[in-house]
Amino acid sequence: MAVGEFVQLERKMGIAYVTLTRPEKYNALNFQMFKELDSVISDLKKDRTIKIVILSGSAGNFSSGLDVKSVLNSPLQAVSLLFKWLPGNANLAQRVSCGWRNLPIPVIAVIEGCCFGGGMQIALGADIRIVSPDAKLSIMEAKWGLVPDMAGFVSLRELVGKDQAMLLTMTAKVLSAEESLEKGLVTEISTTPMARAKALADEISNTSPDANAAIKMSINKSWTASVRRLLSRESISQIRLLMGKNRLIAAKRNSEDVKGVEVKTKYRDRQSGW
Structure with a gap:
């Protein structure tokens, strides 16, 4: 501390x-x-x-x-x-x-x-x-x-x-x-x-820090900016994110969470007779 x-x-x-x-x-x-x-x-x-x-x-x-x-x-x-x-x-x-x-x-x-x-x-x-x-x-x-x-x-x-x-x-x-x-x-x-x-x-914290940084920057800088600037900033940020490793880490983590939810849902449906 x-x-x-x-x-x-x-x-x-x-x-x-x-x-x-x-x-x-x-x-x-x-x-x-x-x-x-x-x-x-x-x-x-x-x-x-x-x-x-x-x-x-x-x-x-x-x-x-x-x-x-x-x-x-x-x-x-x-x-x-x-x-x-x-x-x-x-x-x-x-x-x-x-x-x-x-x-x-x-x-x-x-x-x-x-x-x-x-x-x-x-x-x-x-x-x-x-x-x-x-x-x-x-x-x-x-x-x-x-x-x-x-x-x-x-x-x-x-x-x-x-x-x-x-x-x-x-x-x-x-x-x-x-x-x-x-x-x-x-x-x-x-x-x-x-x-x-x-x-x-x-x-x-479970989402990508790179994505959060890009989202914060885009919102803060584009909130009162022109539409053209907003669209440009979104595209540039997305390209950078697609090339970064944190996107893959976040996607994998959340994909596993979604699969877990799907398995639980299917089990519950079978138990209820659907």
């Missing part, structure tokens, strides 16, 4: 468990946590043994958002968070959200308790969001006179309509799990969100 002061990374059976660990502050984001998250994302991007990431917060909360007081107490830290060489590049604050989108593996966020502001921006960077029934979510930056500037809009525009994005960000409304699901901000509600995430991770 790689342990930072505020972020833990545990690799287990092809799954990376990333946990925000600042429980006394409801996992509020300080400068060091930003740096550790950025480092973890860079580390995972190079690790070919990891097939999926489960991202969560400790002690029953995902994150209460930016620790404004902590960051603003050091002007140098604030500058370091926002600095970028070019306007179109991602700065440190943005990389901890869009960085999950750039990983070639699925990322599942497990959301319990509060998920506000910067915490919500990080969760929006995940591919799948599973929440507990008592979770509370909010794009809360406007409450502090700020604009959401951690790249969460990249995912938000794909999840909700423009009017809903305006409403959620301008009012800073705190949503229940049910309201979040209804608006499309989260994927599922589960009374045992971590167990559900692990089960889903095991299910995804």
Whole structure:
């Protein structure tokens, strides 16, 4: 297990468990946590043994958002968070959200308790969001006179309509799990969100990692692109997959599963007289 002061990374059976660990502050984001998250994302991007990431917060909360007081107490830290060489590049604050989108593996966020502001921006960077029934979510930056500037809009525009994005960000409304699901901000509600995430991770791990990487890239890059770009990207990805070994491994595994189901079905039919 790689342990930072505020972020833990545990690799287990092809799954990376990333946990925000600042429980006394409801996992509020300080400068060091930003740096550790950025480092973890860079580390995972190079690790070919990891097939999926489960991202969560400790002690029953995902994150209460930016620790404004902590960051603003050091002007140098604030500058370091926002600095970028070019306007179109991602700065440190943005990389901890869009960085999950750039990983070639699925990322599942497990959301319990509060998920506000910067915490919500990080969760929006995940591919799948599973929440507990008592979770509370909010794009809360406007409450502090700020604009959401951690790249969460990249995912938000794909999840909700423009009017809903305006409403959620301008009012800073705190949503229940049910309201979040209804608006499309989260994927599922589960009374045992971590167990559900692990089960889903095991299910995804049985498919080809190359195919999953291609699917994630195609969906993310083509969601708002032209049809021509989408068709081109699909064709290129499929050719690469057909030439790779992981397709054969996945096909063989799933073929064996299908045969097992067919044998059980035939036996059951014979027993019932069909």
